[in-house]
Amino acid sequence: MNTTIRVEHLKKSYGNTCVVNDISLSVNKGEVFGLLGANGAGKSTTIECILGTRQADSGTVEILGMCPTKERKCLFENVGVQFQESNYQDKILVSELCEETQCLYKEVTDYKILLEQFGLSDKLKSPVSELSGGQKQKLFIVLALIPNPKVVFLDELTTGLDTKARRDVWKCLSELKKKGLTIFLTSHFMDEVENLCDRIMILKKGNTVFSGTIEEAIASSPYKEFEEVYLWYAEEEMTNENI
Numbered sequence: 001m002n003t004t005i006r007v008e009h010l011k012k013s014y015g016n017t018c019v020v021n022d023i024s025l026s027v028n029k030g031e032v033f034g035l036l037g038a039n040g041a042g043k044s045t046t047i048e049c050i051l052g053t054r055q056a057d058s059g060t061v062e063i064l065g066m067c068p069t070k071e072r073k074c075l076f077e078n079v080g081v082q083f084q085e086s087n088y089q090d091k092i093l094v095s096e097l098c099e100e101t102q103c104l105y106k107e108v109t110d111y112k113i114l115l116e117q118f119g120l121s122d123k124l125k126s127p128v129s130e131l132s133g134g135q136k137q138k139l140f141i142v143l144a145l146i147p148n149p150k151v152v153f154l155d156e157l158t159t160g161l162d163t164k165a166r167r168d169v170w171k172c173l174s175e176l177k178k179k180g181l182t183i184f185l186t187s188h189f190m191d192e193v194e195n196l197c198d199r200i201m202i203l204k205k206g207n208t209v210f211s212g213t214i215e216e217a218i219a220s221s222p223y224k225e226f227e228e229v230y231l232w233y234a235e236e237e238m239t240n241e242n243i
């Protein structure tokens, strides 16, 4: 099966405000798909509705051919999710949190190898609460990869990471992609998106304003630099003087 994630006509409102308005997308096996948009555009809500952790008002979602709300247990053996914040005990060590996560799954990747890949080996016996913001962020990516997932959802992939750490994360993900991992990410960094994403969708106030490849986005705008193209789509339109 080539399509890993299929979303059709997804809608979600909070009160009278529609924050996800009729979004449809599909992501193929081994693809990196980037969901982009300004703060409040609806990216996290879309991911939550796709994962079934938030109930959509309407629309259909399939991940690996399964319905995330009805086939939860089976599906989440194969899906990794990077959380922004995780609930963990105050004093828990990195190794303990990784072991607890491993226990939740049947087939797992050795977390020590992942910690090594993400430059966290020396933190094995550190309390999670004492990690820096960037180290925690990397640990959350490691936790998402522990189930040896077929598809992984990474919300604000490298927010808080330094330049070297971002590049290390890109390299790790590119290698996992080569092995067939499907990656659904959100990011506010357009260099990251250019480096990693095969296809993107840009949201503006819950509406899809662009869907396609980065080359297609550039070709369909008056700009040559992708960051400017992104801003042109996602923000209020730029004035002619900026072109």
Ligand SMILES: Nc1ncnc2c1ncn2[C@@H]1O[C@H](COP(=O)(O)OP(=O)(O)OP(=O)(O)O)[C@@H](O)[C@H]1O
Residues within 6 Å of the ligand: 014, 019, 037, 038, 039, 040, 041, 042, 043, 044, 045, 046
């Ligand atoms: N639980 C909630 N109740 C009411 N409104 C909400 C709730 N969660 C999010 N919203 C609103 O929905 C809109 C979309 O929020 P969402 O978190 O999906 O945006 P985002 O694109 O992920 O933003 P960011 O880049 O800042 O993380 C925002 O206007 C936000 O205020």
